[in-house]
Amino acid sequence: MTADTPTVARSLTCGHIGPMRPRALTALLWLPIAMPIAAQENVLIAFNAGSLARPLRAALDSFAAREKVTIQQENAGSLETARKLTDLGRVPDVIGLADHEVFEQLLMPRYVSEYYEFARNRMVLAYTPKSEFASEITGATWIDILLRTGVETGRADPALDPNGYRTLLVWQLAETFYQRPGLARRLLEATPPRNVRPNEAALVGVLQAGEFDYIWSYESIAQAAGLQYVHLPPEVDLGDPAMAARYAAVSVRVPGNTPKDTITFRGAPILYGVAVPDAAPHKALARRFLDWLLSADGVRVLRGAKLDALDHALLVRSPSTE
Amino acid sequence: MTGPRAGHRAASVVAALAGSLLLLFLFAPLAGLIAAGGAAGAAKLGSDSELRSALLLTALTATSATLLGVVGGTPVAYLLERRRFRGRALIAASIDLPLLVPHPVAGIALLLVLGRQSAVGGALLAIGLRIVGSPLGIIAAMLFVAAPLFVSAAREAFGRVDPRYESVARTLGDPPWRVFRRVTLPLARRGLVAAGVVMWARAVSEFGAIVILAYNPKVASVLSYDRFTSFGLAEALPVAAILVLLALVPLVALRALRPDRAAAES
Numbered sequence: 025m026t027a028d029t030p031t032v033a034r035s036l037t038c039g040h041i042g043p044m045r046p047r048a049l050t051a052l053l054w055l056p057i058a059m060p061i062a063a064q065e066n067v068l069i070a071f072n073a074g075s076l077a078r079p080l081r082a083a084l085d086s087f088a089a090r091e092k093v094t095i096q097q098e099n100a101g102s103l104e105t106a107r108k109l110t111d112l113g114r115v116p117d118v119i120g121l122a123d124h125e126v127f128e129q130l131l132m133p134r135y136v137s138e139y140y141e142f143a144r145n146r147m148v149l150a151y152t153p154k155s156e157f158a159s160e161i162t163g164a165t166w167i168d169i170l171l172r173t174g175v176e177t178g179r180a181d182p183a184l185d186p187n188g189y190r191t192l193l194v195w196q197l198a199e200t201f202y203q204r205p206g207l208a209r210r211l212l213e214a215t216p217p218r219n220v221r222p223n224e225a226a227l228v229g230v231l232q233a234g235e236f237d238y239i240w241s242y243e244s245i246a247q248a249a250g251l252q253y254v255h256l257p258p259e260v261d262l263g264d265p266a267m268a269a270r271y272a273a274v275s276v277r278v279p280g281n282t283p284k285d286t287i288t289f290r291g292a293p294i295l296y297g298v299a300v301p302d303a304a305p306h307k308a309l310a311r312r313f314l315d316w317l318l319s320a321d322g323v324r325v326l327r328g329a330k331l332d333a334l335d336h337a338l339l340v341r342s343p344s345t346e
Numbered sequence: 347m348t349g350p351r352a353g354h355r356a357a358s359v360v361a362a363l364a365g366s367l368l369l370l371f372l373f374a375p376l377a378g379l380i381a382a383g384g385a386a387g388a389a390k391l392g393s394d395s396e397l398r399s400a401l402l403l404t405a406l407t408a409t410s411a412t413l414l415g416v417v418g419g420t421p422v423a424y425l426l427e428r429r430r431f432r433g434r435a436l437i438a439a440s441i442d443l444p445l446l447v448p449h450p451v452a453g454i455a456l457l458l459v460l461g462r463q464s465a466v467g468g469a470l471l472a473i474g475l476r477i478v479g480s481p482l483g484i485i486a487a488m489l490f491v492a493a494p495l496f497v498s499a500a501r502e503a504f505g506r507v508d509p510r511y512e513s514v515a516r517t518l519g520d521p522p523w524r525v526f527r528r529v530t531l532p533l534a535r536r537g538l539v540a541a542g543v544v545m546w547a548r549a550v551s552e553f554g555a556i557v558i559l560a561y562n563p564k565v566a567s568v569l570s571y572d573r574f575t576s577f578g579l580a581e582a583l584p585v586a587a588i589l590v591l592l593a594l595v596p597l598v599a600l601r602a603l604r605p606d607r608a609a610a611e612s
Contacts, residue, residue, distance in 0.1 A: 104575040111579035154463070176462070181561070183576040217562035218479020222575070229454050230558070234463035235478055279576050 066093040068309055071109075073102040073122035074225030075145070075187070076296065078248045079331035080120055086325050087313050101185040101223040106130040115303045117310035122242075123186035124297035124340065129287060131299075133342035139299035142318060142337040143326065146263025146294060147187075147194045148253040150228075150246040155237040158252070166254050167202065170214055170238060177215045178236040180224045183279045186289075187224035190262055191240040193291045196274040197260045242294075247330040265293045296331075297340075380587050387588030397585060400569040401592060407481055407565060408549035411488035415496045415545050420538065423500035424526070428509070445494050449554025456486055456559055483559035488549035496545035503537020504530065543600045550593050 068088070072080050077099040084095040100108070102121040108114045110130055119136070121127060127139045149166055151158055156176075157169045170177050180188035195208035219236065221227050227239040228249050243263070246253040258264040262271055271291035278287055298317065300310040316322050318337045326333035390397050425431075426438050444452060460467045460477040467477055477483045507530055515525045531538075553567040561568060566589045574582035 101575060107575060107578055111574070181572075184572065216479075218476075218560070221561050222557060222572070226558070226561075230457065233454060233457040233461055235457055235461040 066091075066309070067096060067306060068093050068118065068313055069096045069098075069116040069305065070118040070120065071098045071100070071105045071114075071116040072118075072120035073105060073186075073296070074099050074223050075122050075242050075245050076120045076331070077225065079143075079244065079326045079329035079333075082329040083317055083322055083325045084313075087316055087322075090316075091309070091312070093309065099225070101180075101225075102126050103130075103184055103186075104223075109135045109301065115301050115305065117304045117306045118298065118300060118313060120296065120298040121186075122294075122296055124295050125289065125292070126186070127297050127299065127340075131301075135301050135303070136299045136342070137302055138339060138341045139297045140314070140318060140337040140339055141295045142298050142334055143296040144263060144265070144294060144332045144334065145242045145244050145296065146258075146261040146332075147190055147256060148241060148243045148246050148261070149238050149256070150231065150241045150249075150251040150253040151238045152231060152234075152251060154234055155231075157237070161238075161254055163255055163257065166256075167198070167204070167207065167211075171210055175214070175238070176219060176236045178219045178221060178227045178230055178239040179215050180227060180240070181220050181222050182276060185223040187240065187242065188220075189276045189278050189289050190294065192276045193271070193274050193289070194240070194256065194260055194262060196276075197262075197271065197291065198256075200273070201257060201259045244330045244332065262291065262294045265295075268293050298337075376590060379583065380590060383583030383585075383587030384591060387584035387586075387591065390584050391588060396564075397566075397569065397588070400564050400566045400585075401589065403481065403484070403563055404550055404566040404589070405592075407484040408488055408546050411485045411492060411549045412496075412542055412546040414485070414489055415493040416538075416542050419493055419497045419500055419541075423497045424504050424530070426497075427501045427504040441494050441497050443494075444490050449491060449552070450558055452490055453487060453555035453558025456483075456490055456555065460486055460559075477559070479560050479562060481560070481563065484556050484563075484565055487555035487559050488552050491552050491555055492545045492548035495548050496541045499541030499544055500534075500538055503534040503541060506537060507533040539600060543597060547593065547597060550589070 068084065070080060070084060077097075081097060084097060087093070088095045098105075098108075098116070102123055103126060105119065105121060106126050107130075108116075109119070115135070119131075122145075124139065124141050127136055132139075149161075149170075151161065155161075156174065157172070161169050169175060179191045182188035182192055192208070192212075195211045198211075199205065199207040221230065224239070224241050224245060227236065227241060228245065228251070230236050231239045231251070232249075241251075241253070243253065245251075255261075258267055259270060271293060274291040275288050278289060279285065298314065300307060300314055304310045317326070323333040323335065422437075422441070426434060426441075447455065457478065458464060460470075460483070462468055462471050462478070470477060475482060477486060511529050511533065512525050515529045516522070520528065551567060553571065556565060557568055557571070564572060566585060570582050570585040570589065573585050
């Protein structure tokens with residue numbers, strides 16, 4: 025019996041292929057799993073805000089093809105991304121955030137000593153052709169349409185996502201600009217908690233599924249997702265650096281480092297920040313990527329992916345390193 | 347002849363080692379979680395009303411989803427196990443499909459079927475039942491991701507009941523429904539309870555589909571994600587730890603209170 029068993033087994037599993045092949049094949053199947061587990065030198069790890077997912081992906085792909093490196097990208101809300109460093113001790117090679125303030129509030133000077141302001145964006149009201157009153161909505165009618173009963177508008181959570189608190193800032197700016205006292209409060213009532221999602225990227229799918237008629241989002245997101253959107257005046261949309269003083273007149277409070285604590289975010293032009301953390305695992309490669317990203321080539325790729333990249337990125341250093 | 351015996355001994359050692367490592371792998375993260383956040387979580391139960399309402403909401407929605415799963419899943423599991431009919435293999439396979447769908451995708455799929463633009467969602471909304479952004483949406487998400495686990499475990503439970511007992515009851519003149527109620531159900535009860543426990547546990551832990559359908563009101567899994575993102579690990583661990591500790595109570599209780607446990611194990 026013991027003599028027969030190996031023969032039987034071989035004839036069952038190997039057939040005509042020969043004794044070694046199936047094992048070799050099985051081993052090959054594990055390769056895709058084993059490769060990323062093994063420590064790799066030519067890897068570039070990027071953590072970024074959801075609204076940077078597409079443009080940064082385009083830039084990373086372009087850089088990877090040129091430098092023969094593998095990229096690993098993680099998309100999440102800007103605050104969640106910062107928490108990966110501060111609380112989980114996970115440090116990427118490159119970190120890109122939708123609000124440069126998050127660098128200053130959470131990451132500097134301990135994790136990041138300098139960052140670049142490298143792209144702009146503006147707040148828009150995005151919708152689809154299926155949205156209720158889609159044919160009527162314009163820069164002049166949006167307020168009244170959003171306040172109609174039965175119109176569902178989605179927004180991001182101000183505690184979790186810059187887009188969420190920027191939405192609240194936009195409402196306050198609109199209240200002043202259109203001279204409609206109480207507007208911010210009425211817009212808040214028109215987007216009850218059930219219309220809130222953790223971040224702006226999560227709103228797009230819900231809008232496309234028809235559950236929301238309108239969502240508060242970024243121009244870059246609306247363009248990249250092929251959504252229609254209402255342009256807001258520059259006095260309101262947080263997109264114009266020349267309006268910085270006007271934006272600074274409004275502010276919101278969001279939860280701080282504990283449920284009882286709060287952080288105040290003052291209105292400011294939307295500026296994206298990108299940095300190489302001090303403890304980046306592949307620092308030299310990351311610096312090369314950042315230099316390329318901020319060059320004319322990189323800017324072209326970012327703009328091709330609908331991000332309004334600045335011609336000249338602005339370096340911001342932590343006060344303690346100056 | 348020492349070869350085979352030594353081989354058996356080596357196999358036993360390897361098996362014991364592999365088993366121990368797996369147990370360690372499963373328990374260590376939970377023990378660490380409870381050690382890190384258990385005490386703070388217990389303290390928070392008194393002071394944090396948002397945590398209390400999230401836990402209550404989780405328990406209520408998971409229990410509702412499980413009851414719906416049991417009511418609908420038991421006949422399905424019985425039919426699939428006991429009857430041969432056209433399309434049986436197809437139904438059996440498609441019941442497992444929700445297990446393969448990534449959970450955010452499951453959330454979007456449910457949104458398309460239950461959202462206000464859909465026939466079902468629109469009709470429910472017309473009678474005042476809102477799915478999206480309400481506890482009903484949470485129950486829907488839990489039911490979708492967890493019911494397949496109940497059905498497959500319930501099928502196994504029915505499969506372990508010897509069909510001869512049912513035949514005997516039928517030959518003695520019992521109609522099929524009475525056979526099911528008086529013979530099959532009592533014999534399968536232990537397995538069905540276990541299936542319900544598995545479904546309940548899966549429902550409690552669901553996050554991905556729920557966060558698409560109903561971010562608010564927040565269940566415990568969403569609250570712990572929320573606390574992590576806005577406040578960091580120190581605030582998220584107690585929420586997660588207390589969820590694990592509280593979920594242990596019904597899990598252990600249900601397993602211990604199984605009526606035929608002693609009989610089955612003797």
